[in-house]
Amino acid sequence: MRRPLLAALAGALILLVVRPSQAVSPAPGLQATLWSGSCAQPSSRTAALQAPTIPSGPVQGAPAGITGATSFTRAPLSLAALLATPHVITIAEADTVVACGALGGVLASDGSLTVVLRSAPGSAVCGQAFIAASGSISLFVDPGTSDAATPMPLGVASLPTVVPTPIG
Numbered sequence: 001m002r003r004p005l006l007a008a009l010a011g012a013l014i015l016l017v018v019r020p021s022q023a024v025s026p027a028p029g030l031q032a033t034l035w036s037g038s039c040a041q042p043s044s045r046t047a048a049l050q051a052p053t054i055p056s057g058p059v060q061g062a063p064a065g066i067t068g069a070t071s072f073t074r075a076p077l078s079l080a081a082l083l084a085t086p087h088v089i090t091i092a093e094a095d096t097v098v099a100c101g102a103l104g105g106v107l108a109s110d111g112s113l114t115v116v117l118r119s120a121p122g123s124a125v126c127g128q129a130f131i132a133a134s135g136s137i138s139l140f141v142d143p144g145t146s147d148a149a150t151p152m153p154l155g156v157a158s159l160p161t162v163v164p165t166p167i168g
Helices: 002-018 079-084
Strands: 030-037 042-049 069-073 087-093 096-102 113-119 126-131 137-142
Touching: 030 069, 030 137, 042 069, 042 087, 087 113, 087 137, 096 126
Parallel strands: none
Antiparallel strands: 030 042, 030 087, 069 137, 087 096, 096 113, 113 126, 126 137
């Protein structure tokens, strides 16, 4: 009984290790910018942010996984300074803003802020920005090049039932 199970596990492991690598396509020409103002009316550029990019190389894990575009920028201002006046982060393709997020919300216990970058009308690009108390900005962007925006049936009847267990 144990041998067939071990053979099946070994076969699955070989499939995972030996499966052919797949290259991940580069992000489209996305630019990220920190502005004073609002999403409806950005006024002056505070800083150009590192463009979000998608890493290339062998795909790891679930084949259906979608790799997002990311970037990290050391901003010229602290988060407190950025919050003192209205600021936004825009994601643009060429000269068209495809996503935007206003810097505002509830700070985490470490003084950081996470904001949503909402899609502009007609765009599938969206994401999140994590701003550390120091002002460093990490962007996590769905570049809208996948079918991730298409609703996916989850087969709710097949999900396991979770019964809360009191602790203590």
